[in-house]
Amino acid sequence: MGALARLVESGPFQGLSVGVILLAALVVGLETYPEVLRALPWLPALNALVLGFFILEASLRLLATWPRVGRYFADGWNLFDLVVIAASFLPETGPYAPVARVLRLLRVLRLVRFLKELQIILLALARAIPAMGYVILLLFLHFYVFAVAGVFLFRENDPVHFANLHTALLTLFRVMTLEDWTDVMYTQIYGCDRYGFGFAEELCTSPRAMPWAALYFVVFVLLGTVIFLNLFIGIIVNTMDEIRRRHQEDPPPDPQAVELAQLEADLEALKERVRRLRERA
Template sequence: MNVIPRYSVSKVAHFLKTLVVLGILLDAVVMGVETDPRLRSSFSSLLEGLDIFCMVLFCVECTARVIVKAHRFSAQNICNTVLLLLSVIARADSSYWLFRIFRALRILRVVFYIPGLQYLVLILRQGVKAAAYVIIMLFFILFVFAIAGVEYFRHIDPENWGNLRAALISTLSVFTISGWVDHNTRLTGFGSVHHQAFFFIAIIIGNFIFLNMFLGLVMEASKHMKIEKKEEAKRKRKIKEQEEEELQLQTSAKYFHQLRLKYEQCEDEFIEPTELCTTLTWIDLHETSVKRQKEEMKKLKQLSDQTLRIQQELLEMELQEKRHLKRFREVRAVGAVGFTAMKFLKRKQHN
C-alpha cells in the first residue's frame, strides 16, 4: 500500500527537477541572446516574457524547497537561495554591473540538478584540498619568477614586464605554455641568453612539475571518490536488503496471523483449530525452522571440529617445544659436567 504513494512522489519530484533544468537552460539561451543588441531590440517582448517565466519558475521551486526541506540547511539550498535573491535584485535594479554578473551566475544552478556535474565538482573540491600546499608553493614560485622578469625584461618589453601586475600575468602565461612563444619572440632580437634560460626554467618548474603534480593529485582524489562511492553504494545495497528481509518477515507474520484467524472463524471445518500447533501453516513454518536448525547444527559441528583440530595442533606444538627444551637442558648439563671435569684435570696437572 505504501509503494504507490512513494512512486508517485518520486515521479512528481523527477518531473519538477526536469522542468527546472529546462528552465535553467532556457534562461541561459535568453541571456545569451540578450548580449546581441540587434536581437535584443527585435525580440525584446519575447525575451522579457521568457525571463519573467524563468524567474517565476525559480521562485516557486525555491519556495517549495524551503518549505519541504526547512530542517535541512544544506549548502545547496543556501547557494540556490542566494543566487536567486541576487538575480531578483539585478532584475529590479540593473544599474550595478555586479548584480548583472550574479544574474548570469544563476546558470550554474544546473550543477545541483545533474549528478554527473555534482560528482565533477566534488572531485575538483577534493583535489584542491589535497593540492592546497602545491598551489601555495606554485604561487610563491610564480611571484619569484615575476620579480625576476621585471628585473631582466623591464627595459626590453615594458608592456608585459614593466610592473609586477603585468609580470605576474606574463609569467602565468609562460607556466601554462599559452603565450611563451610570443614573449620569446619579442625578446629574441636583443641577443641575450637570460631570457632563454628564464623561459626554459619557468616552463620546466611551472608546467612540467607543479601543474602536472596538481593534475595528478586531482586524479588521485577522483580515484578515492570512486572507491568511496562504490563502498557507499555497497552499504546502501546491504541496508536495502536488510530492510527487504525485515519487510518479508513482517509480511509473512501478518499473513500467518490473518490465516490463523480465518481458520478459527471458519464454521465448515470439521476440526476447529484453536491451538497454534494444529494449523498447516504452523507445520510448514516449523519444518522450515527445523531445517534451519539442522543447517546451523551442521555449521556448529564443522566449527567444533576445526576448533578441536586447532587445539590438537597447538598441543603437539607445545609437546615439541617441551621435548626440545628438555634436550637443550640435557645437553647443557652434559656440557657443564664436561667443563667441570676439564677444569679439574687442568688443576690436577698443574699441581
C-alpha cells in the same frame, strides 16, 4: 506529503527543472544582444515564466518537508535556490541594473544540483585545495625566483617586461600561459633593437643580445607549464577517483528511506510518550 516528496525527486520533474534552467541560460544569453531584445519583445515575459517555475519548484520542495520544514532549510541546495529567486527580484533599472543581470547567471549554476558528475567535480576541486597548498607554494617560489632573476638579467635590455618585480611576475604569468611567450624570449635573445620593440623604440636604450636567454625561458616553461600543471591535474584526478569510489561503496541514502526512518523514530517517541502518560494515570 510523501507524494510531493516523490514528485520533486522523480526523474521527469528533475528533467523538467534541468530544461527550464537551460532555457533560463539561453534567455540570459539572448539578452546580451540589443537587436534580439528589439526583435523578441516577449523575452521578458519568458523570463518571468522561468522565475515562476523556480518559485513553484521551491514551494513544492518546501511543502514536501511539511511539517518538518527545518529539513528544507538544512539543505544547502535549497538555500541556494532561495538566493537565486531573491536575486531575480532585484530591479533591472538604475545604477544596479548590471549587477542584477549578472546575479541572474546564478540560475545556470542550479544545474549542479541535478547533475551528479558536476557535483563530483566541484567536490573534488574543494577537497583538493588542501592538497594543492604545497604545490601552490612551490609554484609561487618558482615564479618569485625566476622573476627576480629576470629583473637582474633582462631589465636593461627589456624595461617593458622586466622593469621591476611585479612587472616581471606578470610577464612570467603570460609566459606560463604560452601567450606569445616566444616574443618575450626573442627580445632577450636578439636584443630589443632587433626584435620586439617596434611599438616603443624610445624605450630600447640599452640593447643587448643574449642567446643564452633561451635556456631561462625553456626551463621556466618546462617547470611551470608541464610539471606543475600535471601536479595540479594529478591531485584533482586522484581526488575525483576517491570520491567516486566512496560513492560506489557508500551510496547516498534514499530520501524516501530517510523519511521513513524519521517517521518510525517519531512513532516510537510517540508510543513512549503514550506509555508514560498511561503510567501516570
